[in-house]
Amino acid sequence: MAFNPDTYIQAGATGLAYSGLAQGIWLSFRVLNLPDLTVAGSLALGGAISGILITIAGWQPLATLPVALLVGMLAGLATGLLHTKLKINALLASILVMTGLYTITLRVMSIGAAGGIRSELSLYNGTEAQLRDMLAWLPVSVQQRSAIIMIAIAIVMTLLLYWLMSSQLGLAMRATGVNEQMARSVGINTDNMKMLLLAVSNGMVAVSGALVAQNNSYTDANVGNTAIVVGLAAVILGEVVVRSAAVGWALIGALLGSVIYHIAVQIALAQQVQVTDTQLVTALLVILALALPQIGSQFQRLGQRRSAA
């Protein structure tokens, strides 16, 4: 198989589309310290909403993103309410909402379906169905157009998130995740902060789901099945690449991690690995990323022992 750079550019664009998922997971796992599985449902629902608005209602792809954001935020809020007000364990609350969202996603996808329920949706309806079509005038390949659009959107989303997390509210959300007792004693309503953070996180993920659907011209109700692992893989890869816990760097790390992950999967696929094998490749990549710092420090210790002797 001849080397085709556009394959990798396409993989990079996919990684950028998924960067919102990685950043959303970073928010819940790293900032709030909560394992939030709602994101699996938000990713699929974001894709379904965007797909239906484009194909059935004839919306511009870009205009569907705020709707996906809003719906994702409501999903996160639902988990937040179950956790903070009904005192349901966070993991369980998120699983409950994720389970419920699956039905909602199927219902949304089936709007306008001829034969009842459908669990997949093609976004291809001729022209103007994709964000990259806005750049049809650029004399570059389709893949490159996708990448340019995705870079622009990822930069805007990263900047907005950086602003939010550096604001007074952002500091309050971070304090809630680090030390709840301290947060309350400086007057932070920790329940509200948890709900807000879960809402923002799932909003990001739903936008990411919409971008992925547009990028693939296709979406599937089961797209969220591997979302947690793929998102975590990106977060951890990002932490290996960008060794800083500062918010700006962490957000850039999650973004880079997502791009690196999807390019790595593409490289694996080019080595005759079957599409069905990607789950194992993902697991191995995450293990490698987790092991790298350990292996590094082992080498360092070995070096120190050598120089001491």
Added chain:
Amino acid sequence: MLEISNLRKTFNAGTAHQVKAISGLNLGMAAGEFATIIGSNGAGKSTLLNLIAGAYQPDGGRISIADRDVTTTPEHARAALVGRVFQDPLLGTAGAMTVEQNLALAMRRGKRRGLGWGVDRQMREQFHARLAALGMGLEQRLGTRVSLLSGGQRQALTMLMATLARPELLLLDEHTAALDPAAAPRIADLTAQLVKEQGLTTLMVTHNMAMALTMGNRTLMMHQGEIILDLSGPERAHTSASELVERFASRNQELLSDRMLLG
């Protein structure tokens, strides 16, 4: 300033582990008063502070701070009136966040938190000045994560955070007890200085009898959820630490024998 009437709190009510932590406690404090609280383990000192701060809900009674009934006000809302420093230096600060971020969080106690920058240049200058006054070199470490500071430095930072936005009431829960022998007196000095500068109404729990008499202007002794001794003015001035220990022991004995007789 602080009015507490008939305050009651029982843990694990109705079970075999039922503990009456506070039983019908009354306390009034005037503005600017600085009271120290002593008492044996389980006397209810920390429970009282937690009830005042709103971390626990009382079973009965009323608490008002600065003429506002706060009995049912949630902890985060009550924080507008109350500054707190805990025994564990790790509890009062967010370790994974920087010195300036912690101070910025504390500065907005009692205020709305919006989308404005969490830390800006004006704040940084203010923090720099306040930290420099501590003389611990913390003003050079605004961007350092708090988890990298020593216990004494963290507790000094917590003291500053508790008083950065002037609280109506300052609650100190054995805040020098977990520090090393060099850091403890520095934090005690800092406490006296900050309380004096801002004229803060203060409640300080301590196990140190000398501190209980030398710091502040009133000493309260707690036993089994009640205040059994309330010293101030000349009477307090003429009490030595050893006398206080004696009275502590004898009052405990008396109450014990009374109870045995009544029982």
